[in-house]
């Protein structure tokens with residue numbers, strides 16, 4: 486996959502679960518100075534070296550200042566409030582997720598940027614959506630504010646692409662499992678927490694039911710999917726902001742069983758809370774054939790390979806006394 490070496494990329498929400506690793510990979514491909522990390526947090530705590538700017542995505546003026554100062558042509562807009570936190574603070578979720586994206590799209594339109602990539606989510610699905618092998622084109626009636634903001638985001642990307650010619654793209658992430666930065670405020674976060682607790686305590690109490698099957702993806706695949714879509718030739722794309730992508734689906738019980746194979750004493754129990762209802766409103770598996778056909782998407786990790794890799798990484802950190810960095 487040849488990178489366009491001339492890009493100047495701004496990543497918002499860089500200190501988050503996905504942003505922190507995406508920035509590193511983008512810097513490998515485009516050069517450290519060409520990728521500006523930004524976040525509402527005061528400092529960059531990621532591994533890679535390169536520019537960092539503190540910026541609130543709701544501060545339009547500041548966003549444009551960063552774009553101007555660094556000659557940015559591509560925005561990867563990762564800043565968002567996730568599903569579970571969004572149910573506690575629905576007004577803030579709307580403001581940050583929709584207001585932040587509008588600022589990014591408007592900056593792109595007015596300043597003539599080449600591309601905006603904004604992730605969507607399986608949370609766009611809900612009542613009336615087929616839960617198995619959920620199609621690309623289907624009913625989008627989410628029951629969470631997070632889902633409402635993500636449907637809106639998809640529509641905004643489509644609108645800006647068609648009305649103003651902004652190259653706005655997006656993909657519907659499933660739950661993302663990763664070893665570097667903990668997720669925060671999501672319904673699929675259990676699938677990360679479980680690994681930390683397995684390594685640290687040998688036991689985990691899950692906030693979803695044992696049979697809550699959800700689509701999931703390991704971080705290296707998530708990073709690849711994101712960069713592949715960014716770099717895909719526009720002529721091959723029939724969609725803009727809403728590509729289904731999938732890698733695997735599992736239940737908490739199945740994930741626990743897989744962990745059990747390498748930690749035989751591992752124990753799990755279940756204490757479902759309000760997040761169970763959110764999980765029940767989402768698909769259990771996803772049809773991602775449009776992404777496969779239009780830009781060559783193909784995941785590399787299944788449950789077994791992901792579990793092996795997660796445990797290896799976290800065990801090493803645990804032994805070094807740095808499980809939670």
Ligand code: SER
Pocket residue numbers: 567568569605606607608631658659660661670671672673674
């Ligand atoms: N992982 C997200 C969440 O749980 C869904 O996109 O909120």
